[in-house]
Structures are given as structure tokens and as C-alpha cells.
Amino acid sequence: MNIKRISGLVLPLFVILLFFEEFFISDAYAYLDPSVGSMFIQAIVGALVGVGITLKIYWKRIKYALLERKSNEKK
Numbered sequence: 520m521n522i523k524r525i526s527g528l529v530l531p532l533f534v535i536l537l538f539f540e541e542f543f544i545s546d547a548y549a550y551l552d553p554s555v556g557s558m559f560i561q562a563i564v565g566a567l568v569g570v571g572i573t574l575k576i577y578w579k580r581i582k583y584a585l586l587e588r589k590s591n592e593k594k
Contacts, residue, residue, distance in 0.1 A: 574581070
């Protein structure tokens with residue numbers, strides 16, 4: 520058999536097997552303490568605040584772009 524042909528099939532097959540192995544994990548028996556929930560809430564609030572600050576910083580540009588688009592549609 521051709522070695523290049525075999526190596527060309529083995530690597531993609533190996534990557535696919537590694538990818539699908541993650542879907543069939545056995546029980547983890549892990550413990551999630553109460554601080555994990557507050558960490559997720561903190562991350563969500565932080566992301567929302569970040570979006571709000573970004574909108575505040577770029578609000579004039581967004582407003583100008585929207586008003587310019589409306590004035591072009593009226594003409």
C-alpha cells in the first residue's frame with residue numbers, strides 16, 4: 520500500500536475519534552460549590568456592562584449612521 524495514502528487517512532480518522540470521544544465521558548463525580556453560581560452571574564453582569572459601556576462610547580457614531588441612513592432613504 521501507498522504510505523502517503525495511509526497517512527492521509529489515519530490523521531483525519533484520529534482527529535474525528537478524538538473529537539467524538541468527548542461526547543461519551545463517564546460520570547465525573549465532581550463537586551460544584553456555591554461560588555460557581557455567583558461566578559457565572561458575575562460573568563454575565565460583566566459582559567452586559569461591557570456591552571453597555573461600548574454602546575455608550577460609540578453612541579454618537581451609531582446615532583449618526585442611523586440618522587444618515589434614514590435621511591438617504593427619504594430622498
